[in-house]
Amino acid sequence: MDLRALPIPGLRSIPGLAPRGPRAVLELDLGHGLRTGPPRHPLEALRARHAPSLRAVGDGLRRAAADDDVLGLLVHVGTCPLPLSVADEVGAMIADFSQDKPSIAWTATFGELTSGLNGYRLAVNAREIWVQPSGALGLTGVHLGITLLRGGLEKLGIDPEFGQRHEYKSAADQLAATEVSQANREMVQRMADAIVDDTVARVASRRSLDAADVRAAMARAPLSAADALEAGLVDRVGYRDEVYAHARRTWTPAWEPTYVHRWAQAQQGSASSRLGALHQRHRPTVAVVDVTGPIVLGAGSGSQAGADRIGARLREVGRDDEVKAVVLRVDSPGGSYVASDAIRREVLRLRESGRPVVATMGTAAASGGYFVAMPCDEIVAQPTTLTGSIGVLAGKMVVARLLDRVGIVTEAIDAGPRAGFLAPGRPFTDDEWQVLDAWLDEVYADFTTKAAADRGLDLAVLEPLARGRVWVGVDAHERGLVDHLGGTRLALERACGLAGLDPDDVRLPSPSSLEWLQRLRPAESSESPAARGRRGGGADGSRGGARATGRLRRHRRAPRGAVDAARPHLPRLMP
Incomplete structure (x- = not known):
């Protein structure tokens, strides 16, 4: 007999024997997306107010799997506005929960004349999949495209001049090539094939189907709801009300729906959780450091990964x-x-202190993103993460013909033979091309040498995997560029394993949702926490001083149109 169901006076005061209220069925609604980090500015905080964090969902599902008062999980896939890597991470959370409790993933449709691959890859981790009778299963594969801009730019009077190391560095091709190279075509085709191969294997395993049957269904997609049911790709056809009615019939009628993250917040506010929080203060800490967005010198803006910050x-x-x-x-x-090299140095110094550092890669950790991850003890990537791209490109957009066409007169005033090296008003001279090529060779040699050392590979083995080529995570794993396939939870487990810690008995501080406010606080020194959000200013009180080279200021908004295209492209580690 459950004593909590008896009306005994004073029973509420006995820990663990409080009367049981309605049991819960957790809901995960992906229609608003998920936050993968703290808001970077007030507007982003406002937009994300209805979106739970990825971490809150993961923590909630892990706790709920062991809670007898939680009956199951209902996942509304919706349009699944998540990057593929995030969808896979959420899918892994659902799969872990589903080992202990029933779960249903439902949606009106997996794509409406569009691909529903992201949402379906996530849904197969639930025990049951429902789709609306008028819906479909758009398991149509992966469509990627290669766009070359040079022809259009030249018609505008803009002449791209770029160098790259090496043939797979496709960002340079996008601006400077006039036809799609075989190397670029090969790389992009393999990326698409790898995602399809992983999807087929994942669906076949989760749905207990033969891989050939999954490929045959993909060839017929988009499938109607009835056809998807007949192919064994979904379990039931029904509307939302029928999903919830089915859950009440089969799980028990006495339950209340609650969002996963709201349920987790309520649990954290309970007396037992408050006692646990006091104990947690004495647990060892695992810190999480984010490198999100384009990697730039200085502090960077909210959407950039500033090396100083x-x-x-x-x-x-x-x-x-x-x-x-x-x-x-x-x-x-x-x-x-x-x-990127400055951040890598700080990662190495952190490792020298005796603390293990494990990198976890999201949608992309390519080129400079790979540069900062490669010195870590171990690297974890999602199967679809875009990574590698070990190479470099640099150049500029020459706008002399455009300015002449629109009647703008400019005259360069240089002091020094190479002062106008990256000036957009003229093309490179032969001497400047030699300087640029020497710089690209130097950067490429440094990148590949450090990558080989960090990954414990001979340079002769690493270099053919470099050459600017982008790999998806599953291929990078096979070639030794990453160590494990998985998400943030696996990275935490590996970091704890290397440190001799129990991942369920560590303190994982949550980033503040108001972290962006630190930028308003003056820093006491470069070691102050407030320095992480600081933006520098010029001597005139502006956001930056003039550069002696005469280059356009990267941090100042330029007029729209041709002047944006005139920005010089410094050596970049980009895909």
């Missing part, structure tokens, strides 16, 4: 004796070579 954060972590391990969360397409 990230370096200050890594040094702050290194000074905290309670931090026993670090997870470096990277979601970046790359950026400045020098900035």
Whole structure:
């Protein structure tokens, strides 16, 4: 007999024997997306107020799987506005929960004349999949495209001049090539094929189907709801009300729906959780450091990974004796070579302090993003993460013909033979091309040498995997560029394993949702926490001083149109 159901006076005061209220069925509504980090500015905080955090969902589902008062999980897939890597991470959370409790993933349709691959890859992790009778299963595969802009730019009077290392560095092709190269075509085709191969294997395993049957269904997609049911790709056809009625019939009628993150917040506010929080203060800490967005010199804006800001954060972590391990969360397409190298140095210094550092990659950790991840003890990537791209490109857009066409007269005033090296008003001279090529060779040699050393590979083995080529996570794993396939939870487990810690018995501080307010506080020194959000100013009180080279200021908004295209492209580690 459950004593909590008896009306005994004073029973509420006995821990663990409070009368049981309605049991819960958790809801996960992906229609508003998920937050993967704290808001970076007030507007983003306002937009994200209805979106739960990825971490809150994961923590809630892990706790709910062991709670007898939670009956099951209902996942509204909706349009699934999540990047593929995030959808896979959420899918893994659902799969873990579904090992212990029933779960249903439902949606009106997996794509309406569009691909529903992201949402369906997530849904197959639930025990049951429902789709509306008028819906469909758009398991149509992966469509990628290659766009070359040079022809259009030349018609405008803009002449791209770029160098790259090497043939797979497709960002340079996008601006400077006149036809799609075989290397670029090969790379993009393999990326699409790898995602399809992983999807087929994932669906076949989760749905207990033969891989050939899944491929045959993909060839017929989009499938109607009835056809998807007949193919064994969904379990039932029904509307939302029928999903909930089915759950009440089969799980028990006495339950109340509640969002996963709201349920988790309520649990954290309970008396037992408050006692647990007091105990947690004495647990070892695992710090999470984010490298999100293009990697730039300086502090960077809210949407950029500023080397100064990230370096200050890594040094702050290194000074905290309670931090026993670090997870470096990277979601970046790359950026400045020098900035990436500065962050790599701070990661190495953190490792020298005896703390293991494990990188976890999101949608992309390519080029500069890979540069900052490669010195970590281990690297975890999603199967669809875009990574590698070990290479470099640099150049400029020459707008001399455009300015002449519209009647704008400019005259360069240089002091020094190479002062106008990256000036957009004229093309490179032969001497300047030699300087640029020498610089690209130097950067490429440095990148590949450090990558080989960090990954414990001979340079002769690493270099053919470089050459600017972008790999998806599953291929990068096969070639030794990453160590494990998974998400943030696996990275935490690996970091704890290397530090000799129990991942369920560590303190994982949550980033403040008001972290952006730190930018308003003056820093006492470069080691102050406030320095992580600081933006520098010029001597005239502006946001930056003039550069002696005469280059356009990158941090100042330029007029729209041709002047934006005239910005010089410094050496970049971009896909």
